[in-house]
Amino acid sequence: MRRTARAAVCCSVLVVLLAVLGGCRIPGTAGSVTVLGPWTGREQAEFTRALDEFTAQTGIRVDFQGTRALGEVLSSGLRDGTPPDVAVLPSIGDLPRYGDRLEPLDDVLDRGWTAEHSRQWQDLARVGGGPIRAVPVHVNLKSxxxxxxxxxxxxxxxxxxxxxxxxxxxxxxxxxxxxxxxxxxxxxxxxxxxxxxxxxxxxxxxxxxxxxxxxxxxxxxxxxxxxxxxxxxxxxxxxxxxxxxxxxxxxxxxxxxxxxxxxxxxxxxxxxxxxxxxxxxxxxxxxxxxxxxxxxxxxxxxxEVSADVAGMFRDTPQARELIRFLVSRRAQEIWAAGEAFSANSAVPADAYRTPSGRRIAAVLTDGRDRLCLxxxxxxxxxxxxxxxxxxxxxxxxxxxxxxxxxxxxxxxxxxxxxxxxxxxxxx
The missing domain is CATH 3.40.190.10 (Periplasmic binding protein-like II)
Structure with missing residues (x-):
């Protein structure tokens, strides 16, 4: 009887704690998502900070693999029937290579995507016509x-x-x-x-x-x-x-x-x-x-610009949540703090630490200049x-x-x- 009473008290305390904590999630309790990306070293560390924030917000655990041989690793996974849920491709030009293996994202993206990205980036995300199959998560200004x-x-x-x-x-x-x-x-x-x-x-x-x-x-x-x-x-x-x-x-x-x-x-x-x-x-x-x-x-x-783009190879609730997060203001602010650049116009100028960084970000997001991939x-x-x-x-x-x-x-x-x-x- 004493053990039963003690267990009941513990359960009651846990219920109260969960009610107080509300949105705080325990990593893994909401499932997991696998991600393949082209980054190692410093770039991987920057991306991992954004993924950690995603897990803190959602409770979804992220299993990330970074590799410079992304094309080979991804092709192998597709052949074996074990692709990642989400892959970050090093260019929009890689999309035709995977075709319909990439899931359409039009019904995944929310109004934040259209409100926070210029018409140019929305157009460029449809390279090749048809539905959106990948979205820019890391962009660079060239020229x-x-x-x-x-x-x-x-x-x-x-x-x-x-x-x-x-x-x-x-x-x-x-x-x-x-x-x-x-x-x-x-x-x-x-x-x-x-x-x-x-x-x-x-x-x-x-x-x-x-x-x-x-x-x-x-x-x-x-x-x-x-x-x-x-x-x-x-x-x-x-x-x-x-x-x-x-x-x-x-x-x-x-x-x-x-x-x-x-x-x-x-x-x-x-x-x-x-x-x-x-x-x-x-x-x-x-x-x-x-x-x-x-x-x-x-x-x-x-x-001239370039973009790393995230696409979804397995349509799961966790993958959908991650795609929405990666293009969000919060995720992109984390990247901006690490000297990366965003296509999201809602990222504030002061997220970029230098005057030249703020000038670059303005060209990439304000829609005034024409952008060509x-x-x-x-x-x-x-x-x-x-x-x-x-x-x-x-x-x-x-x-x-x-x-x-x-x-x-x-x-x-x-x-x-x-x-x-x-x-x-x-x-």
């Missing part, structure tokens, strides 16, 4: 030139050309460049060429190229490659072409903060803000990359891989441009039309 504080920002191509010339005359190579990135080496060069094509020929030509409709040997695409050759030519790149080929992309800007600096300009995405901060370097300034030759009138105020991210993987290799070959030997462009066209012609997407820009 950027980074430089140390105090350097006059070039406002147009003429000023950028003049700045480059004056640096060369002083004995300094203007550009910090690194192409090495393990299995994806060359992608920083693809960003240059995409940016130049968008600037010089406008969003419609950019769309045609990404859709596989515009040949690589076209005058517009050739012009972009030849313009990039001006940036990467003799005296332009710290250490020369070979150094650019061998330098890890995240290390390329280190000489910018040396004393004295060894290069002053870098064409790279907004994620470098976090890299600079992690290395304890002074906050760098940035300007929009203008490109060379007169800019196409339709490219005014246009920026990274072109190579949208290409079928054989085309993207060949593009990256061609960048490395061109940097190594610029005299072979004709052969490289014809080789890229042969690959384009071999790929089925349905593997390309015909939507590249929002708005």
């Amino acid at each position: 950027m030139i980074w430089f140390p504080p105090g350097v006059p920002p070039p406002s147009d191509a003429a000023e950028l050309d003049e700045l480059s010339r004056s640096l060369r005359e002083s004995g300094m190579a203007p550009w910090c460049v690194g192409m090495s990135a393990s299995a994806t080496s060359g992608w920083p060069g693809t960003d240059w060429i995409e940016d130049l094509l968008l600037r010089q020929s406008g969003p419609e030509v950019y769309r045609q190229w990404i859709a596989g409709e515009l040949p690589w040997t076209s005058p517009q695409v050739r012009q972009a490659w030849e313009t990039w050759q001006r940036f990467a030519g003799s005296g332009q790149v710290r250490g020369g072409r070979i150094a650019a080929l061998l330098t890890e992309f995240q290390d390329a800007s280190r000489p910018m903060s040396a004393d004295p600096p060894q290069c002053l300009l870098e064409h790279q995405g907004s994620f470098m803000a976090g890299v600079h901060a992690a290395r304890g370097e002074p906050e760098a300034d940035f300007a929009r990359f203008p490109g060379f030759t007169p800019e196409h009138p339709d490219s005014a105020g246009t920026w 990274d072109g190579s991210d949208l290409m079928p993987s054989p085309m993207r891989d060949a593009f990256q290799r061609a960048v490395l070959e061109h940097l190594s030997d610029p005299t072979r441009l004709d052969a490289l462009l014809h080789a890229l066209d042969r690959i384009r012609a071999q790929l089925p039309k349905h593997q390309f997407t015909d939507r590249a820009c929002g708005g």
Whole structure:
């Protein structure tokens, strides 16, 4: 009898505690969700903080696996019938690869999604048409030139050309460049060429190229490659072409903060803000990359962007809850505190710790400037891989441009039309 009474008292105390605590959840009591993502190291730590907040709010346990070989791991899981509930894909361009294996999200997302994301991001989430199958959880601004504080920002191509010339005359190579990135080496060069094509020929030509409709040997695409050759030519790149080929992309800007600096300009995405901060370097300034030759009138105020997107491979209540959380203001505020950038316009400016971070966030969210997705991210993987290799070959030997462009066209012609997407820009 004494044990029974003691048990009854304990149960009563537990009931009272649960009533007082209300929304507080015990991890795992509301089920679990498996998540596969492309991050390790610092990026994984940032994402894990957001997942911890999700568990605290919902009681849903999250089993997260981070890997740089996401495509291989995900494909294996799909073949075995054991995909993750949710996967974060490194680009919107990966969506056609998985097709209907990704669950539609239109009835998963709540009004917060439409209220807190510009029409452009809502459009870009429907790349390929049809229902939304993935949503941006981590975005980056591209079309950027980074430089140390105090350097006059070039406002147009003429000023950028003049700045480059004056640096060369002083004995300094203007550009910090690194192409090495393990299995994806060359992608920083693809960003240059995409940016130049968008600037010089406008969003419609950019769309045609990404859709596989515009040949690589076209005058517009050739012009972009030849313009990039001006940036990467003799005296332009710290250490020369070979150094650019061998330098890890995240290390390329280190000489910018040396004393004295060894290069002053870098064409790279907004994620470098976090890299600079992690290395304890002074906050760098940035300007929009203008490109060379007169800019196409339709490219005014246009920026290239990229996005990591979350999709749902198993439709469970826990997976639905996580998708809604990942695009919410609360989750995105946690990311912003770690130098990541959000497509959610409700994230307050002061969530970003630096003036340059707040400027980047404004471009990404205010809907004033037109946003176009990274072109190579949208290409079928054989085309993207060949593009990256061609960048490395061109940097190594610029005299072979004709052969490289014809080789890229042969690959384009071999790929089925349905593997390309015909939507590249929002708005």
